[in-house]
Amino acid sequence: MTADVKVYTDGAARGNPGLSASGFLVEMEGGDSFEHEEYNGKATNNFAEYTAIIMALEWCGRNLQEPDRLELELYSDSELVVKQINGLYKVRDRKLKALNNEVQRLALQFHVAVFKNVRRTNPKIASVDRRLNALLDRT
Numbered sequence: 151m152t153a154d155v156k157v158y159t160d161g162a163a164r165g166n167p168g169l170s171a172s173g174f175l176v177e178m179e180g181g182d183s184f185e186h187e188e189y190n191g192k193a194t195n196n197f198a199e200y201t202a203i204i205m206a207l208e209w210c211g212r213n214l215q216e217p218d219r220l221e222l223e224l225y226s227d228s229e230l231v232v233k234q235i236n237g238l239y240k241v242r243d244r245k246l247k248a249l250n251n252e253v254q255r256l257a258l259q260f261h262v263a264v265f266k267n268v269r270r271t272n273p274k275i276a277s278v279d280r281r282l283n284a285l286l287d288r289t
Contacts, residue, residue, distance in 0.1 A: 153223035158274040161198025172202035200249035207256035
């Protein structure tokens with residue numbers, strides 16, 4: 151599959167729970183891109199990872215034309231979160247289960263949404279991570 155849109159997400163928490171932030175990078179066919187990060191307050195790393203994915207899916211649904219015709223690939227360095235989203239791991243935590251359900255709901259707005267785990271050394275993930283750490287440094 152050649153995706154119409156590639157999304158790279160990351161969440162960061164200093165302490166677990168601790169100060170946290172979530173962010174994403176969207177790359178569209180044709181070379182346009184958009185990046186965004188937000189401070190979450192005190193939260194766990196898994197909360198920050200899920201929040202990054204939700205923020206990215208919401209942004210894509212609002213800002214991309216005809217999302218129901220798009221093939222979207224979303225990349226995260228959180229193996230746990232990606233495997234939970236893909237149904238390979240159970241979600242036991244009540245709060246994470248609600249976030250997982252929201253991801254599943256938001257993914258339905260796209261023709262295809264594929265969630266993949268990549269290493270944190272992936273240059274796009276590393277870029278999002280740098281922006282999150284800069285945001286946390288300013289907080």
